[in-house]
Amino acid sequence: MSATQFDLSVVLHGKYAEWLYEGLITTLQLSSISCVLAFFLGLNIAIMRMTSFTPVRWFAQCYLEFFRNTPLIVQLFFWYFGSYQILPKPINDFLNQYNFEFVAAVIALTFYTSAFIAEDIRSGITAIPKEQMEASRSSGFSYLRSMHYIILPQAVRHTIPPLINQFLNLTKNSSMAMVIGVGELTYQARQIESQAFKSFEAFFAATFIYICISFSITILVTWYDKKVLNPLGKGTP
């Protein structure tokens, strides 16, 4: 058999399949943890960005500009290698005992994505007529409570399509974690490439898996929007 022949079975059986499976699990863990964290962090940043209290607003603004305007790969290296200089030694020793590659990747992905999510949510909040906020404040709700009960439930629904985008981006961006040695899907595909010289098969399989993950995210979020956030099908205000 010539080495150039397309033979997908190589990566679907034995140890290479195991590697791909390991990579898939790591990618799923990495992106799901980061998705949840990034969403809540982004939500908070968006609220901070909208308050009238100036120092908090400025902080949120700085946060956004910093994390939106630096490449993810730089941030990955920053958290992974830079943390050593910033953190005290006991914490470093503690982190290095565990899977710090993974933790650094989660931190980088969370911060990076949360900045984009915050902007999306902010645009969702601004889409709600400001009279609603005024009405709720005059009914005795505090700023945070009006956000919580009145504004955000509507705003988040507005934000669903761009949020799907951000979750998809995050999943695909998780492939960059391989530069700091996280054994996710792309890393494993590259390992297979260098050991079995089956580049096309390995990346074909990886591509297929990525597409499956992305489709699942889209379907899941759309379903959640339809059935949970908006069960009566009234549509957004």
Added chain:
Amino acid sequence: MKLNRRFFLVALSTLTFLSFTKQSYADVTEIKKKGSIIVGVKDSLYPFGFVDEKTRRLQGYDIDFANEIGKKLGVKVELKAVTSANRIPLLSEENVDLLICTMTITPERAKEINFSYPYFISKQKFIVKKGSVKSLKDLDDKKIGTTKGSTSEKNAAAKLPNAKIISYDDYPQAYLAMQQEKVFAITTDESILAGILSRSIKKKDFELSSFDISKEPYGVGVNKKNPELLKIVNQTLLEMEKNGKANETFTKWFGPKSQVPLVRDFKIVP
């Protein structure tokens, strides 16, 4: 009929010519008559074969060996840059007489060409914190850094099944991760490790492991049609070992003052 005869003549003369070229391989007398020997070397692999910045000439460990063999034969040495991919075809097609180009002796290659006795032994070792590791066992449950897609990665995974191998994009990154205690050791060819270590500021804290996990003997490649030449190459290597010239060459490129300080723990033997 006439045409046929002419064709026959042409064919015959072509055949004679071909058989001539086939026989006219560069055996030792031929090389001596020609007055020069063509040696395939690497031209960008420090310190085996590289272009010196000042003199613009090829230099290195391999090239010193080529010159010794030339001296032994009493002929001029013509160096020719080769790559790992084209070197064996170049030798088989007699474009070069010898290959001295960091070529590992392998059974597959030995089917195509003859190898001399090993004149260098490259070993895969580890950089570890000074005094922390005595044997390979000390590494087996640790994190080990290396680079993606290298043979070092494969060897390490095979020899240390319980270790967690973390592959970075290049060696400086792996070394940084080790300084930050993210990995316990890094592994690849000894000469690369020694180069990293000698350039590092923190070199006092680290050392090369005394053990290795693979040995790659480098040999001089000789065409199978030139058994005489192989004999002379082997003779030269043994003589260099005997009169200290081999050791001297090693110290010149891998001595304590060089950029890649290594310990010579091999001898050229049959």
